[in-house]
Amino acid sequence: MQRGRRCQLANRVLTLPGRCTEAGAPNRQPQAPRPHPGECAxxxxxxxxxxxxxxxxxxxxxxxxxxxxxREGPWDFIELCRGSYVAADLRSAGMTEQDWPDADATPEDRWRAFEPWARRVRNTAYYQSLVMGCHKLHGLPEQDDVNAFSMPALTEAMERMRRRDDLYDYALTGIGGIQVALQDPHWQPFCWETEGDVLRAVFRINCFVMAPFPGQADHNAAAPHAFATAMDYEITGFDSYRELIGRAIEKYKQAGGIALKSSLAYDRTLEFGDVSRDDAARLYARGADALDAAEAKALQDYLMHAVVEAAEAHGLPIQIHTGIRAGSGDCRGANPSLLTGLIAAHPNARFDLFHGGYPYATELSVMAKGFPNVYLDLCWLPIISPSVTVRMLHEWLETVPVTKLLWGGDCGSVEASLGALEMAKRVISRTLAEKTELERYFSHDTAVDVATGILHDNAARLFGLS
Ligand SMILES: [Zn+2]
Structure with a gap:
């Protein structure tokens, strides 16, 4: 992994004004947060x-x-929506591929075509958080929404921003105060290089489970057999395939890797049975075409255990998508409690379970409370629903040790990530104010530990970052 200069700051809590200016970002005074709809005074x-x-x-x-x-193609707020979760809400609201405005149309005509659709979804947290990100990064005037008046200036600012070679460090560190962002670069399998100092690549492991046979690839076109060939490693049968998993993870670790990532909930159920090595070897020997669905699942189950064993051996936490799937109304098979057998079988592995398990958030709190090796990551959740996050944070703060709560953005652009961070800060500060002033549940000191723990300290410990 090609790493550049990293933001070396001894103290995680800084003195205002000023942020990390190593990325060349100007010192900006924090803006007063825009009141969130429904936020109590x-x-x-x-x-x-x-x-x-x-x-x-x-x-x-x-x-x-x-x-x-x-830098490919047009770049404006509409394209930003198209490449973000907002596109899923627009699809849900009835928009089709043909309804997206013509790329060659004038900015005014593009907005005129898009506005009726924007009005259908501008209530959602996906949309509102994206607007917040534009406020943060592009200085969009403080007003309710993007509209015909603000579009031209916003488009110009976005164009200027995407020409910056230091965009990621400038936006995420300089504006957002993000020291490290774990990046899942699913479009470049087996390549762990990232742009900017702030991003650190995780290693997505889906392919080892979903594509064990020659010629197979997972839904991101990652093919373990092609990777083995590139590594000059020969897969001669089941045991050598299993060994490839360990070798690949070792190679990632040696390249400076810090975590594995599973998005298997998009491929299959999160229930991984206990399958013996001999049964799995027999299934593998029969080949892909000879296996029915239950047999293919059994082989996958075994291979997932093998991945977790390798994670454990190399001291790498494993991040696992649970709950809601982007753009899908089907969350069956993604309940985090389905992972119970896998987690119980590997007490020394560390599991970073994503998205608050939404809508199975209470199940996740039981797991994080009972399993010392389960961490509760609310990445993505504040931009799915800030009010659900407030509600769940109240519950998690009453049930789960504070050292096990983490946050991430889960976004595809710097605007969206900054919007997600803004939303997260609003829900955390609101929850802590309620927990201290309204409920008198815990002290201000405890609340400070919660705040710094969720945004920094807990992840620093889990991923070995300082
Ligand atoms: Zn994600």
């Missing part, structure tokens, strides 16, 4: 917001697209 969350704004952030999960991709 009381209790006062300002002091917690100030603490959060002075805390460097470790962001556990992003998919920020490469600069090269960002």
């Amino acid at each position: 009381m209790p006062d969350s300002t002091r917690f917001r100030e603490i959060l704004d002075r805390t460097f952030v470790i962001d556990t999960h992003e998919h920020i697209r490469p600069l090269e991709k960002l």
Whole structure:
């Protein structure tokens, strides 16, 4: 992994004004947060917001697209929506591929075509958080929404921004105060190089489970057999395939890797049975075409255990998608409690379970409370629903040790990531204000530990970052 200069800051809590300026970003005074619809005026969350704004952030999960991709084609708020979760809400609202505005149309005509669709979804947290990101990064005037008046200036600012070679460090570190963001670059299998100092690649392991036979690839076109060939490693049968998993993970670790990532919930159920080595070897020997669905699942189950064993052997936490799937109304098979057998079988592996398990958030709190090796990651959740996040944070803060709560953005652009961070800060500061001032549940000191723990300290410990 080609790494450049990293943001070396001894203290995670900084003195205002000023942020990390190593990325060349100007010192910006934190902007007063725009009141969130439905946000109570009381209790006062300002002091917690100030603490959060002075805390460097470790962001556990992003998919920020490469600069090269960002520079292809037109770039404006509409394209930003198209490449974000907002597109899923627009699809849900009835928009089809043909309804997206013509790329060659004038900015005014593009907005005219898009506005009726935007009005259908601008209530959602996906949309609102994207607008917040534009406020943060592009200085969009403080107003309700993007509209015909603000579009031209916003488009110009976005165009200027995507020409910056230091875009990621400038936006994420300089503006967002993000020290490290764990990046899942699913479009470049087996390549762990990232752009900018702030991004660190995780290693997506789906392919080892879903594509064990020659010629197979997973849904990201990652093919373990092709990788083995590139490594000059010969797969002669089941045991050598199993060994490939360990070797690949070792290679990633040696390249500076810090975590594995599973998005298998998009491929199959999260229930992984206990299959013996001999049974799995027999299934493998029969070949892909001879296996029925149950047999293919049994082989996958065994291979997932093999992945977790390798993670454990190399001291790498494994991040696992649970709950809601982007753009899908089907969350069956993604309940985090389905992972119970896998987790119980590997007490020394560390599991970073994503998205608060939404809508199975309470199940996840039981797991994080009972299993010492389960961490509860609310990445993505604040931009799915800030009010659900507030509600669940209340529950998690009453049930789960504070050292096990983490946050990540889970976004494809710097605008979306900054919007996700803004949303997260609002829900955390609001929850802490309620927990201290309204409920008198815990002290201000405890609340400060919660705030800095969620945004920085817990992830720093889990991923070995300082
Ligand atoms: Zn993700």
